[in-house]
Amino acid sequence: MENDGKESYKDVDQSEDLSVEYECSSDESDDKSQLVCNKAGERHWKHLKRYNRQREHRTITRVNCRAKIRFIRHYRTGKWKVSVFESEHNHPLCPPKYKHLITANRGLNEADKTQADSLRACGVKTCHIMGYMVSQKGGYDKVGFTSKDLHNHISKTMRSKVKDGDVFAVLAYLLSKADSDPLFLEKFTLKDGRLDNLVWADGASVVDYEYFSDVLAFDTTYKKNVYNKPLVIFSRTNHHGQTTIFGCALLSYERSETFKWALKKFLKIMSRKLSGGVVTDGDRAMREAILEVFPGIPHRLCAWHLHRNVFTVQIFEERWSEIISKYGLAENEWVQGIYNDKMKWATAYLREHFFGRIRTTSQCEGIHSLLKNYVDSKISFLEFMHKFSEVLKHYRNNHLTADFETFYKFPVLTTCLESFEKQAAKLYTRNIFKLVKDEIEAAGALNVTECPNSGDIVEYNTSEYFNQQWQLSYEFIIVP
Known part of the structure; x- marks a missing residue:
């Protein structure tokens, strides 16, 4: 009935240039129906007289237009007929190009x-x-x-x-995850009925930490939720050289106390297994938390990195002195602070420690770059949890694809040291094999300059093909 009435109203109230295209609303009952103009009625005066509003007034859309059409149904025949028809509008009609913007349409x-x-x-x-x-x-x-x-x-x-509140919805979500995932664990604190700090990790992350816990990297992201809580992501690279996420934390503040709480709860979730090394940026609050929670464990700062070809401490010190003298930075407090932390960022001082090839914060930045495609600063906690699960699925699908490439495909052997290359292809994952292959190619380009034999020891003296001055020496013991 309503659609038929609208079509009839349009046919009657149409001119060459103007149209009332669906500019109607309805008030319908069993025996009567009424279509009125979209500008019928008017806003109450008390809403317009308020001057202490925090927001601007909404624009006026109703001008008390009297145009309408009313239908009634005859109680005997059941047929509908027009009882009232007002065709005059007290405002210009809406041109057809705007009809899709009218609220009723x-x-x-x-x-x-x-x-x-x-x-x-x-x-x-x-x-x-x-x-x-x-x-x-x-x-x-x-x-x-x-x-x-x-x-x-x-x-x-x-x-x-989130009918019962965002926080309770998140906690209910975490409890439901724990029911389906026996290894899923979370730790949280509440303050005045609100979620203060939260740390969680699912079963797959716990298993990954058991295998790859020799290095732990963590950093904070931008505040991508409606409560502006910083997100801390615990991660590392796996045997494919890909990013693996161990767990996450939503904290109230970026302070030393909150970082300590997050690290302690994270270790508790991971059965208190300590990492062999920790990688962070140069944040002082993080460093203080690490010194307390991970005492005596090598700590690498990714905020600075001089040059990957600094082989010795002596060369590092010489180059540092050259830079300080060249630019007159001997009295610069910030530069001196960096130098005092050289044991935590300079490659020359970290060569004996393993950090999973993590040299810069690019790994954490890669996580942030992917995360921003899923979340924004307006989403609630519950929606954030769902979106972060999608991020985890993305990374784990990459791991599965890398496993398939390793187990079901064999690379083409191209170096002159075929036996070494073949053994490396069977031993390493595909991504790591590419790095080992570069080393094999470099070794294949060496020239053997001398091969003296003294008893059970064979010594090989080699030089690079394009650099005769670079000498290398290898000794092998002959086993009968």
Whole structure:
């Protein structure tokens, strides 16, 4: 009845240049129905007289227009007929090009809502969802809703998921994860009924830490949640040279006390197994926490890195002195502070310690770069937890793909030392084999200059093909 009435209203109230295209709202009951102009009624005066508003007044859209059409149904025949018809509007009618912007003509149908919710669950941003659906339907005037309508729907959907509060929804989510994952553990603190600090790790992360806990890297990201809580990610590179996430923490502040709490709870989740080395940036609060939680464990700072070819402490000291003298930085307090921390960042002083090839903060920055595709500063805790699970799935799919490349494919042997290359291809994962292959190629380019034999010891003196001055010596013991 409502659609038929709208079509009739359009046919009657249409001119050459102006149209009332769906500029109607309905008030329908069993025996009567009424269509009124979209500008019917007016805003109450008390809302317009408030001067202490924090927000600006909404624009006035209703001008008490009297245009309407009313239908009644005859009680005997059951047929509908027009009882009242007012065709005069007290305002200019809406041109056809604006008709899709009228409130009564807008709205997401069930198919649109389902599609938007599915795309949002996969980490697609709302603005990108809008662009996709506009392209799908052929234009903004054909999509049936505006960007604001889409944002309102997604916000309403998220609010419905956190009826009892965002914090309790997150805790309920973590408990449900623990029910399906026996190794899933979380530690949290509450303050005034609000979530203060949280650390969690799932079963797969606990297993990864058991294998790759010889090095632990952690850093804070930008505050990508509605509460502006910094996210701490504990990670390391695995046997494929890929990033592996061990766990995460949402903290109230970036202070030494909160970092200590996070590290202690993280170790408790990991059965108090200490790492062989810790890698962080130059944050002082992190360094203080590490010194207390990881006493005596090598600590590497990734905030500075001089040059990867600094082989000895002597060369490092010489080059440092040259830089200080050249630029007159002997009295610079910040430069002196960096020099005092040389044992934690200069390659020359860290060669005897293993840090999983982590030299800079690029690994942590890579996590941040991927994370920003899934989350933003407006999402709630619950939505953040879901999005972060998608990030973990992304990394673990990369691990699975790398395993497949290693176990079911064999590389083509191309070096002159085929036996060495073949053994390395069987021993190492595919990504690490590429690094070993570079070493084999470098060894294959050596020239043997002398091969003296003294008893059970064979000595090989070699030089590089393009650098005759670079001499290397190898000794082998002959075993009968």
